[in-house]
Amino acid sequence: MGGNGGRFVRFVFAIVAFIAAAVMIGLGIAQRTVFLEPDRVSMSATLSGGDAGFIVVEPEALAAHPGKQTITVSGSPKVYLSYGRSSDVEAWLGGAEYVSVGYDAEADALSDEIVVAEPDDEPVPTTPSTTPTAPTAPTADAAEAEASVPSPAGSDLWLDEFSDEMTLSTTVDVPEGISVLITADGGDELPSRVKIDWPLDNSTPWAGPLIVGGALVFLLGIALLLSGFINHRRSRGPRRNLPKGPRGKLPSAPKPGRMQVGGAPRRALGRAKRVALVPLLVVPSLALSACSPDYWPSLDQLAAPETTAPATPIVSSPAPGDDDAGDDEGDDEPQTQPAVTVPQMERIMRRVAAFATEVDTSRDAAAAAQRFTGPALEARTANYAIRGTLAEHAAPAPIPASPLTLTLPQQASGWPRTVLTVAKNADDPTIAPTALVLVQQTPRENYKILYSLALAPDADVPEVAPASIGAPPISPEFKGLVMPTGQVAAAYADVLLKGDASEFAPTFDPEGDVLREQLGVTGQQATNDALPGTADATFSNIVGDSPTIALATNDAGALVTVSIEQTEKVLPNDGGTVGFEPGPAAALSGFTGKTAKGVQRVIGIQLLFYVPGVGNDADDQIRLLGWSESLIGASEVP
Missing domain, CATH: 1.10.8 (Helicase, Ruva Protein; domain 3)
Incomplete structure (x- = not known):
């Protein structure tokens, strides 16, 4: 048993x-x-836009559920989608009519309504127009022009953008305060369906x-x-003490056939x-x-709760000295925020670098105005003109796209907006980093390079605020610096002209300032020494027409960019005539003869300074961090 x-x-x-x-x-x-x-929760809205040309998915619709948002848009032959900060989307739209897609919490569904912005809501540039005109009654053509809205494709305001035919689907992970802009991408029919999916665990x-x-x-x-x-099977082995038959033998059994030998046990085992x-x-x-x-x-879920923090937060910061930013009284005031984010700036720089390479090759000065302005545009325009006659003349220094070693956006609530960035040449690290100041005048304009200059060797750039916070702009009359930023250009122009004899010379640090040797008293004397005895050179410096850009640093100082124009006049002193030697000045001016009036060259100088704050060490001086100089004019003396 x-x-x-x-x-x-x-x-x-x-x-x-x-x-x-x-x-x-x-x-x-x-x-x-x-x-x-289900692995996701979905909400959709079927839209009838009427005359509206855009759809805006509001932040509350995107945040109706936690997690990444998968947005699917359909109902149009062509679909365009971009996303950016809600204030930027509203500013770009201006007075354009659009369909607002929101979220109805009670119904737990998407809602939609047609919105027409008031004319007063349109952003107005903070800089006055240089050519004011008398107000006139709006004409039909003017009203039609105002109603027409350009395509949002390619705008520098967007954090990213996509386009496709018939149906567009993309997954984003946007933080609070982001809106999605949708349009027909040049088509006549606005997309009619918007669906948003959020992942579920x-x-x-x-x-x-x-x-x-x-x-x-x-x-x-x-x-x-x-x-x-x-x-x-083992229990069925041979048994002992079995009873014997009548003759003392075991009963014989019939011999099994060949197919039966071991058949049943083996089949069972098989x-x-x-x-x-x-x-x-x-x-x-x-x-x-x-x-x-x-x-x-998941051990991670057991260790800590799942976070729904956005992948790329955008931080708004109140202006310096605004200690009551959290009070209810300031709710109606526009909050300052950095002009751009780092990913946005990297995207802008890739576009700018590719554009600069294209126009530098084609020497198209008219096209260059799309991305260059002020001193940076003057330098390139002159270079293109010189190279049109003097093919061996060097092209402008290329604009590097990456890596960006510094991104300092201005804290802004409106326009114009300014960004200072420093980019290295990824292909040739021996080239000095390029410092750029970019300005966006209005929401519908792209950023343009106002200043483009090379950093000085071993330039000691002070610490600045992170790009997620930005820096407040400093007024040209601000007294908290060793010199108001509005006076820096004129003071340095005087130093270049007079050298140590200038009253402002002690204010500027001469160490590492190679520009004084090239365009200062020493360089001016070398120019005169190279002239024949029948001619003399005179020099004069003026402050350029470009605006002074000053952004605060962490140590209460400022990074200041300015421009100076130095005019060199060569006049005959014996009653004879003079002219340009063959070279860039002759190519730019087109004047190849001789004149008794004399000839002149204009050098455009772009400068980046660090201006310390008042109260720092007594020996603190204004430091030159970078510069560029180029021929921007040449002609007969008027």
Whole structure:
């Protein structure tokens, strides 16, 4: 009985193991099939825009549920989508009519309404027009021009943009305060359907343990079954003390046929082996199917709750000295924020670098005005003119796209907006980093390079605020610096003209200032020494027409960019005539003859200074951090 009882217990346990394995595996598979929750929540809106040319998905619609937003737009032959800060989207739209897609919390659904901005809501540049005109009654053509809105494609305001035909779908992870702008991308029909999907956590952390655990229990049942069969076979071995027949012999049995010898036991054992082979094939497939992270408990979820923080936060910062930014009284005031984010600036610089390479090659001065202005445009325009006659003349220094080692946007609530950035040449690290000041005059204009200059060797740029905060602009009359920024250009122009004899010379640090040697008193004397005795050179410096750009540093100082124009006149002193030597000045002026009036060259100088704040060390001086100089004019003396 002991042997039979042991075999019976093994078979019972094997059956129990099979039942338990079936239940466990079934529950695990059911969690990933019939009981599986949806992996996303969706909301959609069917729109009828009427005369509206745009759709704006508001921040509350994007934040209706946590997680990344998958936006699908359809219903138009062409679809364009971009996203940016809500204030920037509203400013770009100006008075244009658009469909606003919001969120109705009570109905838990998207809502839509047509919005027409008031004319007063349109952003107005903070700089006055240089050519004011008397107010006139609006004409039909003027009203039509005002109603027409340019394409948003390619605007520097957007953090990213996409376009496609018929249907566009993209996944974004935007923080609070971001809106999505949708249009027909040049088509006549506005998209009619907007759908937003948010991911849901439909992971089944016990599916994996149940499936794998059931597979192991199934293997245990197979082991018990095989053990029972093996024990049963051993118990059927030769027996001793069997009773003898009448003649003392065992009864003879008929001889089995060839096909019967060992047939039944071997067939039974073969079936048992085949049964045992099935789980060896099934269990690995079940184990592999349970390898997904969704099948198992997450240690990260046990250690800390899941965060829904945005991938790229955008921080708004109040203006310096605004200690009551959180008071209710200031809710109606526009909040300052950095003009750009770092990813946005990197995107802008890639565009600017590619554009500069193109126009520098084609020497198209009219096209260059799309991305250059002020001293930077003057320098390139002159260079293109010179190279049109003097092919061997060097092209302008290329604008590097990356890496950006410094991005300092202005804190702004309106326009114009300014950004100071420093970019290295990724292809040639021996080239000095390029400092650029870019200005955006209105929401619908792109950033243009106002100043472009090379940093001085070993330039000690002070620490500045992170790009997520930005720097406040400093007024030209601000008295908290060792010199008001509005006076820096004129003071340095005097230093270049007079050298150490200038009253402002002690204010500027001469160390590392190579420009004094080139265009200062020493350089002016070298120019005169190279002239024949029948001619003399005179020099004069004036402050350029470009605005002074000053952004605060962390140590209460300022980074200041200005421009100076130095005019060099060569006059005959013996009653004779003079002219240009063959070279850039002759190529730019087109004047190849001789004149008794004299000839003149104009050098455009772009400068970047660090101006310390009042109260720092007594020895603090204004430091020249970078500059560029180029020929921007040449002619006969008037």
